[in-house]
Amino acid sequence: KAGVTQTPRYLIKTRGQQVTLSCSPISGHRSVSxxxxxxxxxxxxxxxxxxxxxxxxxxxxxxFSGRQFSNSRSEMNVSTLELGDSALYLCASSTLTGTxxxxxxxxxxTRLTVL
Amino acid sequence: xENVEQHPSTLSVQEGDSAVIKCxxxxxxxxxxxxxxxxxxxxxxLIIDIRSNVGEKKxxxxxxxxxxxxxxxxxxxxxxxxxxxxxxxxAASKASGGSYIPTFGRGTSLIxxx
Numbered sequence: 416k417a418g419v420t421q422t423p424r425y426l427i428k429t430r431g432q433q434v435t436l437s438c439s440p441i442s443g444h445r446s447v448s449x450x451x452x453x454x455x456x457x458x459x460x461x462x463x464x465x466x467x468x469x470x471x472x473x474x475x476x477x478x479f480s481g482r483q484f485s486n487s488r489s490e491m492n493v494s495t496l497e498l499g500d501s502a503l504y505l506c507a508s509s510t511l512t513g514t515x516x517x518x519x520x521x522x523x524x525t526r527l528t529v530l
Numbered sequence: 531x532e533n534v535e536q537h538p539s540t541l542s543v544q545e546g547d548s549a550v551i552k553c554x555x556x557x558x559x560x561x562x563x564x565x566x567x568x569x570x571x572x573x574x575x576l577i578i579d580i581r582s583n584v585g586e587k588k589x590x591x592x593x594x595x596x597x598x599x600x601x602x603x604x605x606x607x608x609x610x611x612x613x614x615x616x617x618x619x620x621a622a623s624k625a626s627g628g629s630y631i632p633t634f635g636r637g638t639s640l641i642x643x644x
Contacts, residue, residue: 419573446629448629448631457619457636457637458574458619458634458637459634460632463627465627465628465629470626470627470628471626471627515628515630517562517564517579517623518564518579519564519576520576521574523573524573
């Protein structure tokens with residue numbers, strides 16, 4: 416099966432702009448999670464979508480939002496960009512193991528630079 | 531919320547030596563513990579995982595141990611090779627809304643010298 420893909424791979428924006436990142440999960444995976452990775456804070460959970468519904472949310476401001484489509488593809492949006500939003504944004508997909516989804520399979524990430 | 535401490539932050543070994551990375555977690559509800567390897571410029575990849583009903587798991591040169599009482603788990607790599615050089619992340623996951631949501635440690639940079 417093809418792995419998780421993310422587009423674009425690199426993005427440069429200026430403060431105040433908004434950005435949309437896209438993630439296509441492994442075929443058959445219905446759960447998509449988003450993470451922010453920075454040298455200072457490490458890997459932090461943003462939110463998780465399952466069958467088009469947000470099931471879990473991390474501790475990020477409302478400027479960070481997402482959605483999932485019926486084909487399980489997901490988008491993440493960041494509005495009013497701040498310098499501190501510069502990071503590698505990773506998405507991960509997972510599938511049901513029993514009654515829960517567990518193992519996360521990561522995409523290559525989108526490197527966002529905010530100037 | 532869950533807090534995961536990972537040590538050491540950097541580990542330098544000679545090829546052929548063993549490497550041990552340790553993590554502690556705070557939430558006793560966590561019951562799934564994956565380990566990820568991230569090479570420079572690449573995506574994190576699962577290398578091994580363990581569930582709370584198991585104390586130890588091994589896969590070739592890699593093993594993970596879990597002590598639920600003490601809330602700590604460790605990654606052991608034997609006969610290290612230069613290609614093992616990478617950043618390793620531990621995670622403690624607990625069930626939430628039908629998913630296991632991981633809280634990651636800050637990572638250990640493993641350097642294996644030829």
